[in-house]
Amino acid sequence: MKKVILVALLVCFTFSVFLIGNTSKSGGIVESANEDPWEQVENLNYLFWTADEKIENDVKKLQLDLSLTGKQMEKLKELGLQEGYLFSEGRRCKDDAAKDDAVTFNQRVDETFANIDKEVRVLLGEKYNDFCKWIKTWWENEKMYRLNWLAEKEKKSKEEIGITSTDDRELVYATQYNGYTNLEIALPDKYVKFANLGWWDDIPDSIEPYYSNPPYTANVYYETTNKSVLNVLVREVGPYNEDDNYWDSATASNPRRMFTDLALGEPEAEAAKLRGYNDGKDQFGRVVNQPAGVDLTEEVAAQLRLAPQQNDWVWVRYSDLP
DSSP: OOOHHHHHHHHHHHHHHHHHBBBOOOOBBBOOOOGOOOOOOHHHHHHHHHHHHHHHHHHHHHHHHOOOOOOHHHHHHHHHHHHHHHHHHHHHHSSTTOOOOOOHHHHHHHHHHHHHHHHHHHGGGGGGGHHHHHHHHHHHHHHHHHHHHHHHHHHHHHHHHOOOOOOOEEEEEEEEOOOOOSSSSESSSSSHHHHHHHHHHGSSSTTGGGGGOOOEEEEEETTTTTTEEEEEEEEEEOOOOSBBOOTTTSSSSSSSOOTTTTTTTTHHHHHHHHGGGGGGTTSSSSSSSEEEEEEEEHHHHTTOOTTTOOEHHHHHHHHTOO
C-alpha cells in the first residue's frame, strides 16, 4: 500500500514539474524555451517578404530541400504576411495611448508565434521537424551573411562617393506602414516628427534648438530598381524605437540620445535582430522581430517598385535631418 501511495505521489510530482516547465504566459502548454524550434523570431515574414535576391533564392532552396508543394509554399508566405500585419502596428510608436507596452507586445509575439507554429505543424506534417531545422540553420547563416554584406556595401559606397560631410547616407532595412498621408516615412526619432507637426510643447527646451528648422525630410534610394523618392517628409516615429537618432554620432551637435555604443548609422533594431544587441529588444523591452531602420508608406514603396507589404534594404540620405 505504501509503495502504491509513493508511486502515485511521484507521478503527481513529475506531472506538476512538467506543467511548470511547459506552460506559456497565456496558460497553454508549450515546448520549453530551450526547445523552441524557431527561436521566437519572425522568420516567415523576413524570409517570404524580403525582396532580396539572395533571400529569394533561399526560398527556392527551402522548397527544393524539403520537396514542398506550391500550395504549401503559398500558405507559408500567407502566414508570413500574417506575422507582418500583427507585429507592424505594435512595433511603431504612433502615440503613447496606442503603443503596446513591453509585456503586452511580447505576449502578443508569443501568442502569434504559437498560433502560426500550430498551423505550420498541420501544414507540413511529417516534414515539420525538418522545416524547423532548416529554418534555424538558414537564420544563423543569414545573420552572418547579412552583417558581412552590409559592411561590404557600406565600404563600397564610401569608396565610390568619397567621405564628406554631405555623404550621410546609410543602408537600412525598410518595412511598410499605413501613414497619415500617402507620401511619408517613419524614423525612430520622435522629435523629428514633433517638429514637423509643430508639437513644440512635446519637445524639451534643452533639445528644441536642434529641431528648430522643420520641415525635415529624407531621400530614399532603392539600388535594385534604381528608383528614388526625394524629400520625403518624416511624419511618423518608428520602427520600434523613438529615441534612436542613429544618423547622429554620440559627439554630434545633436548627439545620439540612446545606444551610443553602436556604430554611426546602425539602427538599434538592426543590431538587436542581427546581433542580439540589448537582448534582442528595443528601448521599451519589446522583442525586435525585424531589423528595420525606416518605415515607408505604401506609396513611397510603390515608387521604389516594391510590392505592397514587401520589405528590403534601401539607402536613406539623412543630410536634411537634425
